[in-house]
Amino acid sequence: xxxxIVPFLAAIQARGEQGPGIPQDRAGAGDGGKAxxxxxxxxxxxxxxxxxxxxxxxxxxERGIQPAHSCSDAVFVRRVFLDVIGTLPSPGEVRDxxxxxxxxxxxxxxxxxxxxxxxxxxxxxxxGDLLRVKAEFPxxxxxxxxxxxxxxxxxxxxxxxxxxRFVRELLTSSGSNFRVPAVNFYRAIQGRGASAIAGAVxxxxxxxxxENWPAERRAGMEAFFSRVAFKGTAEWKEEIVFQDPARSGxxxxxxxxxxxxxxxxxxxxxxxxxxxxxSARNEWFARNIVNRIWSWLLGRGIVHEPDDLRPDNPASNxxxxxxxxxxxxxxxxxxxxxxxxxxxxxxYQQSSIPQSNHQSAGALFAYYKVRQLDAEVLGDxxxxxxxxxxxxxxxxxxxxxxxxAEKRCITLCDGSITSPFLELFGRPAxxxxxxxxxNNTPSDAQRLFLLNSSGLQKGLAGSRWLRALVKAGxxxxxxxxxTLYLTVLSREPTAAELAAVEMCFTGKGVNRQEAAxxxxxxxxxxxxxxxxx
Amino acid sequence: xxxxLETGTLTRRQALKAGLLGAAGLxxxxxxxxxxxxxxxxxxxxxxxxxxxxxxxxxxxMWGGPSHLDTFDPKPNAGYDxxxxxxxxxxxxxxxxRIGAKLPLLAGQADKYSIIRSMTHGIAxxxxxxxxxxxxxxxxxxxxxxxGAVVALFKGxxxxxxxxxxxxxxxxxxxxxxxxxxxxxPKYKPFATGGDPNRPRFEVEGIIAPxxxxxxxxxxxxxxxxxxxxxxxxQGNPEFGKFDLCEENAYRMMFGEARRLFDLSQxxxxxxxxxxxxxxxxxxxxxRRLVEAGVxxxxxxxxxxxxxxxxxxxxxxxxxxxxxxxATLLADLSERGLLDSTIVWWSGEFGRTPKIDWEAPWNGGxxxxxxxxxxxxxxxxxxxxxVVGASDDRGENVADRPVYPRDLIASMYELLGIxxxxxxxxxxxxxxxxxxxxxxxxxTGGRLTELLE
Numbered sequence: 001x002x003x004x005i006v007p008f009l010a011a012i013q014a015r016g017e018q019g020p021g022i023p024q025d026r027a028g029a030g031d032g033g034k035a036x037x038x039x040x041x042x043x044x045x046x047x048x049x050x051x052x053x054x055x056x057x058x059x060x061x062e063r064g065i066q067p068a069h070s071c072s073d074a075v076f077v078r079r080v081f082l083d084v085i086g087t088l089p090s091p092g093e094v095r096d097x098x099x100x101x102x103x104x105x106x107x108x109x110x111x112x113x114x115x116x117x118x119x120x121x122x123x124x125x126x127x128g129d130l131l132r133v134k135a136e137f138p139x140x141x142x143x144x145x146x147x148x149x150x151x152x153x154x155x156x157x158x159x160x161x162x163x164x165r166f167v168r169e170l171l172t173s174s175g176s177n178f179r180v181p182a183v184n185f186y187r188a189i190q191g192r193g194a195s196a197i198a199g200a201v202x203x204x205x206x207x208x209x210x211e212n213w214p215a216e217r218r219a220g221m222e223a224f225f226s227r228v229a230f231k232g233t234a235e236w237k238e239e240i241v242f243q244d245p246a247r248s249g250x251x252x253x254x255x256x257x258x259x260x261x262x263x264x265x266x267x268x269x270x271x272x273x274x275x276x277x278x279s280a281r282n283e284w285f286a287r288n289i290v291n292r293i294w295s296w297l298l299g300r301g302i303v304h305e306p307d308d309l310r311p312d313n314p315a316s317n318x319x320x321x322x323x324x325x326x327x328x329x330x331x332x333x334x335x336x337x338x339x340x341x342x343x344x345x346x347x348y349q350q351s352s353i354p355q356s357n358h359q360s361a362g363a364l365f366a367y368y369k370v371r372q373l374d375a376e377v378l379g380d381x382x383x384x385x386x387x388x389x390x391x392x393x394x395x396x397x398x399x400x401x402x403x404x405a406e407k408r409c410i411t412l413c414d415g416s417i418t419s420p421f422l423e424l425f426g427r428p429a430x431x432x433x434x435x436x437x438x439n440n441t442p443s444d445a446q447r448l449f450l451l452n453s454s455g456l457q458k459g460l461a462g463s464r465w466l467r468a469l470v471k472a473g474x475x476x477x478x479x480x481x482x483t484l485y486l487t488v489l490s491r492e493p494t495a496a497e498l499a500a501v502e503m504c505f506t507g508k509g510v511n512r513q514e515a516a517x518x519x520x521x522x523x524x525x526x527x528x529x530x531x532x533x
Numbered sequence: 534x535x536x537x538l539e540t541g542t543l544t545r546r547q548a549l550k551a552g553l554l555g556a557a558g559l560x561x562x563x564x565x566x567x568x569x570x571x572x573x574x575x576x577x578x579x580x581x582x583x584x585x586x587x588x589x590x591x592x593x594x595m596w597g598g599p600s601h602l603d604t605f606d607p608k609p610n611a612g613y614d615x616x617x618x619x620x621x622x623x624x625x626x627x628x629x630x631r632i633g634a635k636l637p638l639l640a641g642q643a644d645k646y647s648i649i650r651s652m653t654h655g656i657a658x659x660x661x662x663x664x665x666x667x668x669x670x671x672x673x674x675x676x677x678x679x680x681g682a683v684v685a686l687f688k689g690x691x692x693x694x695x696x697x698x699x700x701x702x703x704x705x706x707x708x709x710x711x712x713x714x715x716x717x718x719p720k721y722k723p724f725a726t727g728g729d730p731n732r733p734r735f736e737v738e739g740i741i742a743p744x745x746x747x748x749x750x751x752x753x754x755x756x757x758x759x760x761x762x763x764x765x766x767x768q769g770n771p772e773f774g775k776f777d778l779c780e781e782n783a784y785r786m787m788f789g790e791a792r793r794l795f796d797l798s799q800x801x802x803x804x805x806x807x808x809x810x811x812x813x814x815x816x817x818x819x820x821r822r823l824v825e826a827g828v829x830x831x832x833x834x835x836x837x838x839x840x841x842x843x844x845x846x847x848x849x850x851x852x853x854x855x856x857x858x859x860a861t862l863l864a865d866l867s868e869r870g871l872l873d874s875t876i877v878w879w880s881g882e883f884g885r886t887p888k889i890d891w892e893a894p895w896n897g898g899x900x901x902x903x904x905x906x907x908x909x910x911x912x913x914x915x916x917x918x919x920v921v922g923a924s925d926d927r928g929e930n931v932a933d934r935p936v937y938p939r940d941l942i943a944s945m946y947e948l949l950g951i952x953x954x955x956x957x958x959x960x961x962x963x964x965x966x967x968x969x970x971x972x973x974x975x976x977t978g979g980r981l982t983e984l985l986e
Contacts, residue, residue: 039762039766041762041766136660137660137661137664137672352767353766370767370770372772420707425719426719431675432674432716434961437716439718439960441772442772442776442779444724444783447776447780448738449739451780451787452745452783452787453742457743458743497760497762500756504756518752518753519756522753522756522757525757526757526764528764531772531773
């Protein structure tokens with residue numbers, strides 16, 4: 001199987017890069033020595049290895065690291081919903097999946113999810129972070145442009161616009177920010193000079209920290225953006241982004257790889273840059289996006305941080321990265337092709353319970369990395385479960401913006417429209433476009449909120465859904481427990497859990513409504529609910 | 534120079550990690566801890582070295598921008614178009630210093646604070662001005678943390694803070710993103726109490742929940758731990774470890790002394806009356822209790838000063854409230870010996886237009902004004918009974934000694950033992966300084982040497 005990737009590895013080496021050696025397929029440690037699969041989270045059965053898995057296990061074997069078991073169907077359905085569409089599966093969706101006898105059901109679900117509206121919502125949210133879509137301060141798109149831009153981004157994702165075209169449109173469009181939404185790329189940057197633009201382009205599409213480049217290399221790239229100009233119109237906050245016609249002479253630029261570009265008079269230098277950027281000879285373009293997608297789905301980049309590609313920050317598994325780059329080109333820059341390859345891999349479908357405590361086990365993807373839910377995803381899940389509603393508000397610009405509470409958090413288009421909840425749980429401010437701006441680290445205040453805030457307590461106590469569930473389960477408390485597990489944790493309780501919980505529902509003078517509220521509260525506060533796992 | 538690091542004693546977090554305080558401490562339940570001792574250390578917080586003696590900050594944040602003419606920079610001779618009905622000033626207990634006649638109690642405390650009458654940044658938009666006045670920095674590519682977050686960084690858990698309340702508390706609702714942690718991230722965001730300290734029960738969000746008994750809370754906690762199947766299956770995960778630690782901390786706040794800290798009924802009625810039976814007055818009292826317990830930074834988010842309309846009606850209602858709360862806070866801190874270690878900082882994001890808008894729709898209102906406004910600073914090593922700088926005859930321009938937000942905040946950092954020229958550790962991994970005096974392009978009038986020893 002490894003033979004299939006030899007040609008592109010050779011091609012990488014031919015580019016003069018310090019390329020990875022070609023891995024030799026050889027027998028490794030095998031699956032011996034693993035602890036048995038754990039209860040509701042794991043299954044001893046594993047799907048067939050693909051190339052991703054061959055490359056991952058190749059490196060793991062070299063280091064003597066035992067990969068994790070496969071995750072169970074219950075874990076998978078929840079994980080893939082959260083990772084792919086930022087949405088908790090409904091109990092019906094979970095049950096349908098678990099009851100499905102099709103051996104390819106995981107793969108079928110992956111395809112199905114990528115066609116859903118929430119796929120476009122969730123990934124437009126992610127791109128909103130990277131492209132810094134917000135109305136005001138320190139990015140000043142203003143509300144009309146935010147909406148036009150967000151709609152354009154979402155539509156590009158919904159229609160699966162090839163990634164090279166998506167980027168080229170962002171970099172080369174001219175016109176009104178209301179009518180040609182892609183021009184807002186240039187407006188959503190702190191600063192309008194060539195250096196600010198070049199820095200944002202390099203970070204977003206090459207995954208590099210431009211400010212650390214040598215001055216000469218920076219200047220070479222700045223030249224391509226030195227003629228971007230902006231002018232207002234009579235419409236409030238409408239702005240035209242255009243190439244300054246007063247400066248249309250011939251121009252010399254230098255691409256970041258050192259090659260020179262002579263731009264003839266009258267040509268748009270942005271086009272020259274965009275064409276270089278998306279061409280196969282550019283080593284950053286494909287690497288940046290496949291590494292990011294890997295990082296979004298597995299919680300850690302093959303190069304990590306995913307937006308800090310540089311020679312002294314090597315890929316933990318260069319074969320894997322090279323393979324995904326190659327697949328991107330092969331698939332015609334179809335990002336869903338990359339999603340599909342990753343999501344169908346055994347590597348993605350591993351359990352989050354490590355089988356090895358080797359210090360590199362995480363960086364080499366020997367298990368699925370747990371991480372707290374995104375603020376928006378958690379907000380939506382809590383509303384779904386216990387009616388906690390967000391009061392979105394934007395204090396800027398005046399007049400204040402109010403968004404209906406029914407709106408899902410993942411569909412919010414404007415980084416300036418927010419709520420204390422979203423900020424508490426680490427929603428990025430969209431100031432810099434850095435991946436690290438989204439902060440999913442637990443904090444004391446977050447725990448206080450979930451354990452004891454009045455909003456959550458009142459939401460649970462007043463939840464109509466819970467009341468109806470308790471009423472329907474009058475004769476059979478196991479039904480209440482089972483439904484709560486399925487709704488909150490997307491699985492059935494184990495026998496041990498059922499026994500522990502049943503004690504709360506049986507016995508003299510037990511208030512079942514209170515017991516159900518307590519159970520819902522407890523499940524919402526488990527790691528299993530609050531983390532992707 | 535810089536931050537003092539605790540050595541020799543276990544920090545709260547280390548102790549929690551070691552399991553010394555965790556379950557055992559909680560099992561005591563409420564009311565069984567040592568009463569009245571809110572500071573977990575032996576003899577209270579360490580005194581910073583040398584003259585840097587400030588331990589805490591109480592920031593009275595005048596959201597919306599208070600009129601400088603109607604408060605600390607009166608211009609009784611500027612005429613009706615400037616003064617409106619508030620055309621009287623009054624003497625204070627410091628010779629030569631006069632303030633607005635609506636602030637008689639503060640007039641009696643003028644020896645404790647100093648007035649800066651030449652604050653300036655020139656910005657008239659709330660957000661940008663809030664950012665500048667609380668970070669000391671002009672808007673730029675990075676969003677810097679506010680003073681509260683910087684103090685929480687340098688004097689919080691990372692540096693030996695062992696208090697039972699979070700190191701950066703805001704009473705009662707957050708001031709908004711421009712006043713928060715910036716690129717430092719959610720860990721340094723203020724803890725917003727929610728609730729209303731003027732209610733019989735101050736329901737501090739997350740700490741004191743309405744309608745759930747302690748018994749039920751504790752049995753829920755047991756249930757939660759019994760059902761933590763994934764946590765038990767995944768051992769030694771650092772993310773889970775952090776999560777567990779945060780949960781321990783949260784429970785300590787819910788069941789430990791933090792509850793008592795926010796229980797204002799422990800104070801004498803007479804003192805509560807002096808502070809004023811209103812949200813601001815009782816917030817001042819709560820702030821005193823918090824700094825007494827060692828909390829490094831407390832913000833009172835005092836709203837309602839954006840008086841484009843009905844300005845004078847609002848002043849007549851709010852100034853006495855502000856006068857009572859703030860004057861009592863200064864007196865109370867002083868009587869308890871806390872003023873030496875507590876900086877009290879009163880300021881909005883800007884002042885208000887000295888010239889009154891008499892036309893419709895304002896009908897006697899004042900607009901935003903960033904060219905010249907006032908701030909008040911007291912305690913923690915700042916000298917009292919002084920006036921720094923001056924505005925012109927109508928309060929429209931700085932006439933003498935401009936003071937930029939940077940100057941005030943960096944001077945405050947110095948007193949807190951935080952080196953403005955020192956490094957500002959940050960998750961971006963950038964080489965940044967706290968708030969350096971000589972930053973290129975930054976407007977500055979220099980340190981507040983007039984108020985420093």
